Amino acid sequence: MTPALGSVSLRHRLILAFAAVALMVSAVFAASTYLLARGYLLAQRERVVQHQAMADAEFVQQRLESAGADISEVLTSAGPPAENTIILRWQGKWYTSELGTERDTVPSALRSDIEAGNAAHQRFRTDDGPAVAIGVPLPSVGAEFYEVAPLTELEGILRLLSAILIGGAVLATTAGAALGAWASRSVVTPLNRVAATAAKIAGGHLDSRLPATQDPELTTIVGSFNSMVDTLQQRIERDARLAADVSHELRSPLTTLVASVDLLNARRFELHPRSRHALDLVTADLDRFRRLLDDLLELARSDAGLDRVPSDTVDLGLLLKHVLTEIGADPGLLAGPVEVETTGDKARLGRLFRNLFENAERHGGGLTSVQISRVDEDIVVTVDDHGDGVPGLDRERIFDRFATGRNSRGSSSGTGLGLALVAETAAAHRGAVWCAEAPGGGARFVVRLLEADR
C-alpha cells in the first residue's frame, strides 16, 4: 500500500475499492457491449446496402446493354432508396442520381479498386456524416457503378447506446461506492464500538463490556475482548483486594502499637529520660509508618481504579485556613478571594494541601504565600516557598513515587509518596498540579481545581 493511501481511513479505502471494482467491471462490460453491437449493426447495414447496390448495378447494366439508353432515365428508374445515391462512370463521364453529388464523393481508394475490376466497399465520412460506398465494376458496358448510403441513423443509434452504457457504468460505480460505504460501516461500526468500550474501560469503567452479537465472525472478537477485560478486571480487583488485605493485616498490629504508644505517652512523666527519648523515637516513626500505610493504600486504590471521589461541596478557603492552622503555620499567609468552593473529598483535598505545605516547610525553607485565584472557570491555588526552587529537569520527576530530589523533596510526609499523592489526588478531582518558580526564586506549586457549580 502506498503511503498516500495509507493515510486514508479504512472506511474511505473500502469505499474507494468497491467503487474502483464496480467501475472496472462496468467499463469492461460497457466497452465490449458497445464494440460487439457496433460491429454487428455495421455489418448488417453494409450487407443491406450491398444487396441493394448489387441489384441496382445489375439493373443499370441491363439497361445500359440495351442500345440507346438514356443515362439519366436509367439512373432514375433504378430507383435506389431515397437516401442512397448512385454514381456512375460511363464512357469516361460521371453521372449521379442526385444533384450536387460529385464524383469526388467516392473515396479514391475505392475507385482504384473498382478500376482494377474488383467489387469493393468502403466506409468514409462525408460532410453530412458517416456513409458507406459500394463499388461494382460493370466491365460488360465499360462502366463503374457506385452506390453511396449514409450511416447517420446508425451513428445515432450507436451514440444512444454508448450514452446508455456510460450511464450504466456511472450508476454501477455509484452503487459500488454505496455498497462500499455499507460494507465499511458494517466493518467499522463494530471496530468503533470496540474502541469506545476500550476507552471507557481505560477511563475506569471496568464493568463495560461489548454487547453480544449474532454475527459469527464478530462473536469471536467480542468474546475474546470481553474475556480479556474480565481477566483484566479480575487482576485489578485482586490487586486492589491484595492492597486492602495487606493494609488490613498491617492495621491491626499498627492499632495495638499506636494505642500502646499513646498510653505510654500519657504516662511519659513516669519514665526515665532515656526511655522517654526512646519513646519519642518510636512515636515519630510510628506516625511515619502510619502515614506511609495510608498513602500506600490510597495510591493502591487509585491504581485499581476504585477511586470514587464524592461530589461534596468543599469550602476551599476554609479548608486551606484549617490546614495552615493544623501544621502550625500562619493562616494569614492565605490571600486572594477565599470564598471559593470546589467539589470533592474534603479529607483528601486537605491531605493534598497538607502535603504541599509540609513540603514547603521541610524542604523549601518555609511557606511564603498561599494564593487563591480564579482562572476562567477553574480555581488556582499557588503555594510558594523560600527555598532554592526546583531545577527545571526535576519539576516533573518530583511527582514520581519515591522520587528523591537533591534536597529530597517529594518526601514531604516523610514517606516518599507525598507529592505523588498530591498529583494523584489532583487528577482524581479532575484537576492538576505542577511545579514552577516563585517570584522570589523559591519553588511554586500550582494546583488547579474545578470550581463547584453554584
Add this chain to the structure above:
Amino acid sequence: MPLQVLVVEDDDRIRAVLRLALEDEGYEVAEAGDAETALALAHAAMPDLMIVDLMLGATDGYTCIREIRRSSDIPIVVVSARSDTHDIVAGLEAGADDYVTKPFQVKEITARLRALRRRLRTAVEAAEPDLFLDSDPRRSLVLSRARGAARLDGEDVPLTVTEFRLLSELAQAPGRVLSRPALLEAVWQHGFYGDERIVDVHIRRLRTKIERDPGQPRIVVTVRGLGYRLDLQ
C-alpha cells in the same frame, strides 16, 4: 458509678490495649472476642456503651449490631480496619452511631465515647416542653425532650440516642436549615474533616421511624446543597 463499655474485638492485643486506655479514662470495661459472647454479655451485663469491630469471626460485626439493635438503643461505635465507604456506610446502616478507622489513636476513641456520653446526658437532662412534630389527629408525633423520647400515637418510637439527638437538634429551630457540618459538630462533635455521610445515614434511619412515607419525607426535609430542615406538620 463508672460507665461500662463492652469492647467487641477479635484481636486480643487490641482488646487489651483498649481496656488499658479506657480504664485510664475511668470506664469499666467488659470484653468479648466474638459476636456470640458479645450478644450474651450485652443482654446480661447491660453495658452503657459498645465498641464493635466489623471484622469478627463467624458472625460479623454488622450482624452483631443488627442483633443488638433489635432490643437495645445502646450507643455503638464501630471500629473498622477498612476506610472504604462501603464498609463504613454498611456499619452505620446496621445501626452504629459512629465509627473510627484503624489504626486509631486513643484520644480519637475516647473523644467519640465522650460525645456519646454527652448525648446520653443531654437526652435525659433536657427539661423542655413537648413539641408536636405532626399534629395530624390520626397520626400525632410528639417529641418529648424531657423524657428523651418521641411518641407516635401515644407509643414510644424506638429511637437510638443519636437519632433522638439529631431530631432534637433539628427541632431546636423548626423551619431553619441546618448544614451537614453543623449537625456533625452538634451531634457527633466531629472535627473539620468529619464524614458527612454519617449524617445522611442517620437521617435516613430517622425518617423510616417517624415519617409517614420515608420515600417522600415531610418532617425532616432535605434542602439540596444546604442540609436538612425540620418542618412541623
